[in-house]
Amino acid sequence: MNVRRIMTSLSMILRMLFRRRIVLILLVVIPIVFFSVVAITTSIQKVPFRIASMNGKVFILASEKHMALVFFAVAIAGFLMSFLAMNLIQKNSTINRRLMVCGYHPLELLLSNLLALTLMILMISVYVGLLTAAFFHVSHPGMMIFSLALTGFVYGGYGLAVGSLIAGELEGILFIVLLANIDAGWLQNPIFYAEAQNQALIHYLPAFYPSQAAIIAAFTDYSGLNASLNSLWYGLGFLAFSMLIFVIKMRIRK
C-alpha cells in the first residue's frame, strides 16, 4: 500500500466526478425537485404510525407532509449514492486495469474509490439533511444527517456491488432504479408499511434500518442506535461483497 498512489488516485477521481455536469445536476437538482414536489402535493393532515424497528411500542403522530419529506430524503440519498458508486466503479474499470499493469494494486484503487465515496456520502447527507430541515423542524438534525449518511453507506455499497458485477451502464442503472424505487421509494414509506401484508420481507430490504433511523431522528427523542448499527452491518455486507468482486475482477497476473 502506497499512500502517494492512493492520494493521487483520490484526487483524480474527485476531479473526474466534479467535471461531469450530470453529477452536479443530479446532486443539486434532484433533492430540490423531489422536496418541492412533496411540499406542493402532500397534505398537512396528521397521521398516526408506529416505528417498526422499536417492536411496535412507539407511536408517532406526524403530518403526512413531514413524514413524506423524511421518507423522500432517505430515498434521495439512497438513489444518488448508489448511482454515483456504480458509476465510480463501472466507468473506469478498463483503464483501472491499465493502471494496475503500470503498478497500482487493486486495493489502492479500491481504497481511493471508497474515500471518494465517503466524501460524497458526507456531502450528500449534509446537503439533503439541511434541505429537509429547511422544510420543517427536525427534532435532531445531526442524527438525521447521520441516518442519511447511513442510507448513503448502505446504498453506496449496493451501487458498488452492482458496478462490480454488471458491465453495462444501462443494466446497472436499471438494477439501481428497481431496488431504490421499490425499497426506499415505496415499501419503506411508514404509511405503506403499517398496512403491509408481509412486513417481514420489508425488514430485510436495505433501506429499512436507515429509514427507521431517519424517522426516529426526525420525530422522536428515542435512541436510533439499534437501527444505526443494523444499517452499518447491512452496508458492511454490501461493501465486503463488492470489494471481493472488485479485487477478483481487477487483479492482474504478474
Add this chain to the structure above:
Amino acid sequence: MILKAENMIKSFGKKKVLKGVSFSMDEGTVYGIAGENGSGKSTLLKILVGLWKADKGDFLIKGKIGYCPQESLLFSQLTVDEHFRYFSAAYGLAKSNWQSQSEFLLDQLNFRQYRKDKVSDLSGGTHQKLNLSLALLHQPDLLILDEPYNGFDWETYFRFWEITGHMKSQGCSILIVTHLLSEVNRFDRIYNLKNGYLE
C-alpha cells in the same frame, strides 16, 4: 534475454486462438508480430502484460514493462498533464523524473499545446500520442505496443520511429504488434501469427 515465452495456449470457448506460441527477445531489439485481424495478436500481448491468463504455457519477462494498448485507454475527464501525474504515481516515479520525461514526450510527439486540455476535447491522433506516451513515461526495459501508430500523421509516425530508435540504442527491447507492416528494415525480426502459431 528479456522475454521468453513458451508454448502459450489460449482459447475462448471452443475457439483456440493461440495454439502454442513460443518466442524470445534479446535486449535492444525490435520485433514485430504481424497477422490478420482476429489472429490473436492482441490476445498474446494481453497475456504478456498480465491482463489475461494463458490456459497453458509460461513466460518470463525481466525488467520494467511499458504497455500501449490498441484502443486509447484514457480518462476522458482528465487533462494530458493529469494523466502524466496519475501514471507516474502508478510507476512510482519521483516528480523530477516524470516531469522531465513528460516534457520530452510532449515535445517529441508534438502535443505540448494540449497539455491542459481534457482528453474528451482532443482528437483521435492526440489520444494515441498520449496513449503511447503513458507507456514510455517510466523508460521501460521492454516496450509492448499494440498497433501504436494508428491515427498518427506522417510526421508523428517518423517521430515515433525516432523515439523507439533512441530507446533501442539504450538497450530497450520493443515488441510491436500490427496488422500492417511497412518498413520492415526497422525490425530485427518479424513474426507472422497464423492459425495460432508464430511463423
